[in-house]
Amino acid sequence: MNTHETISTFLDFYREHGHEISPSQSLLPPHGDDSVLFTTSGMHHLTPHLLGRPHPLGRRLSSVQRCLRTTDLDEVGDPTHLTVFEMLGSWSLGDYGGGQSLRWGHRLLREGFGLPPESLYVTVFGGDDQTGPDVESLHTWQDLGVPVELLGKDNWWSNGPTGPCGPDSEIFVWTGSGVPRDTPSTNPDWVEVWNHVMMRFERLPDGSLVPLPRLSVDTGMGLERLLTVLQGKDSVYETDVFEPWQQTVPTLWPLDTREHRVVVDHLRSGIVVIGDGVQPSNTGRGYVLRRLLRRVLTILWSGNHPLLDELPLDLYIHTLDHFGQSQTGTGTGIGTRTDTSTSVTPENIRHVILDEQRRFLQMLDRGHKVLSRRPRGQVLDGPTLRFLHETHGLPPEIVEVLSL
Ligand code: SER
Numbered sequence: 001m002n003t004h005e006t007i008s009t010f011l012d013f014y015r016e017h018g019h020e021i022s023p024s025q026s027l028l029p030p031h032g033d034d035s036v037l038f039t040t041s042g043m044h045h046l047t048p049h050l051l052g053r054p055h056p057l058g059r060r061l062s063s064v065q066r067c068l069r070t071t072d073l074d075e076v077g078d079p080t081h082l083t084v085f086e087m088l089g090s091w092s093l094g095d096y097g098g099g100q101s102l103r104w105g106h107r108l109l110r111e112g113f114g115l116p117p118e119s120l121y122v123t124v125f126g127g128d129d130q131t132g133p134d135v136e137s138l139h140t141w142q143d144l145g146v147p148v149e150l151l152g153k154d155n156w157w158s159n160g161p162t163g164p165c166g167p168d169s170e171i172f173v174w175t176g177s178g179v180p181r182d183t184p185s186t187n188p189d190w191v192e193v194w195n196h197v198m199m200r201f202e203r204l205p206d207g208s209l210v211p212l213p214r215l216s217v218d219t220g221m222g223l224e225r226l227l228t229v230l231q232g233k234d235s236v237y238e239t240d241v242f243e244p245w246q247q248t249v250p251t252l253w254p255l256d257t258r259e260h261r262v263v264v265d266h267l268r269s270g271i272v273v274i275g276d277g278v279q280p281s282n283t284g285r286g287y288v289l290r291r292l293l294r295r296v297l298t299i300l301w302s303g304n305h306p307l308l309d310e311l312p313l314d315l316y317i318h319t320l321d322h323f324g325q326s327q328t329g330t331g332t333g334i335g336t337r338t339d340t341s342t343s344v345t346p347e348n349i350r351h352v353i354l355d356e357q358r359r360f361l362q363m364l365d366r367g368h369k370v371l372s373r374r375p376r377g378q379v380l381d382g383p384t385l386r387f388l389h390e391t392h393g394l395p396p397e398i399v400e401v402l403s404l
Helices: 003-016 044-050 098-112 135-144 223-230 240-252 257-275 284-302 313-322 346-372 382-392 396-402
Strands: 060-068 084-092 120-125 148-151 156-158 163-174 190-203 209-222
Touching: 003 060, 003 084, 003 098, 003 223, 044 060, 044 084, 044 163, 044 209, 060 257, 084 098, 084 223, 084 257, 098 135, 098 163, 098 190, 098 209, 120 135, 135 148, 135 163, 135 190, 156 190, 163 209, 190 223, 209 223, 223 240, 240 257, 240 313, 257 284, 257 313, 257 346, 284 346, 284 396, 313 346, 346 382, 346 396, 382 396
Parallel strands: 120 148
Antiparallel strands: 060 084, 084 209, 120 163, 156 163, 163 190, 190 209
């Protein structure tokens, strides 16, 4: 199943079960919400509705939402983590309960996506000192004949220190070789693809939990992880989402697997972030973008490879089109076009990236000069690195490369 078919299968299933398709939103949180820098989960734009405010589209929603997580940056390059990824989501806003959500999820995975029963394992919240176990989810999975592992804090979901939260049930798929064995918490070949959160509580600033007036359910499934399973691939980077990148990047830069994945992930993420209106800077969202681009430039520059002038415009076009950010593109997710009206063109985005490259090269020049003047034998310890960063704008990772 390719990306387009996978998204359609998901959205059609929820449409048939009375859900309205909510358009994909920008990576930037809604105006006035500064609790996170970027949208990290499909539910982010729905926070007020999970707390009880009526939603104009009703009480059953579904969407494909682009998300960005900086918490996973160090894991990018392994088979499952990406900086920008897409989340297939479904929501009951005070409508049906958690058991129904799990039953539909199970049916979609088994009948819609054809996953064999033995390839599934789930985890359920087993309780802690504040709340009891999630008995309804446990019984639902037992009825469905899916093996369950009861866990603690790993099965409690919240989007931040305050706000809607609750126990969750995570669905894992076996990606290892041979007969599935062990459990999700004991074998990494069980990969989490879908999370169903029973939004029962609101956490207040003093840390206390208050029951919500009505239970909501928030689910999110990582599109690229699902595609990895459905397409029988070893990593998200080998799915059809990345095809144009995989065809082009090895011809431009001979990198090892990990570097190759980081370069693809960060460049693609950088294009999407700029497409949503962010410019590189030294603070906030702009700094996240700058770090992504500088990491790519550092990899290319330290390997003596050509830099980003070589990146074909086609990859910018493909990426903007995939995320529904271009004015002419149709986007891959039919019916999920973005609500962003920013006028972004591939040429403008390339201009921003090449401008950032120019600054990076100027910084290297400055770095060479500063480091060549440093006293013989000076050790690059913590205070020296801090001085070079604060006074000369040289980040430690660049100093490290320059002083090799
Ligand atoms: N909010 C949950 C998550 O991000 C489910 O969508 O995992």
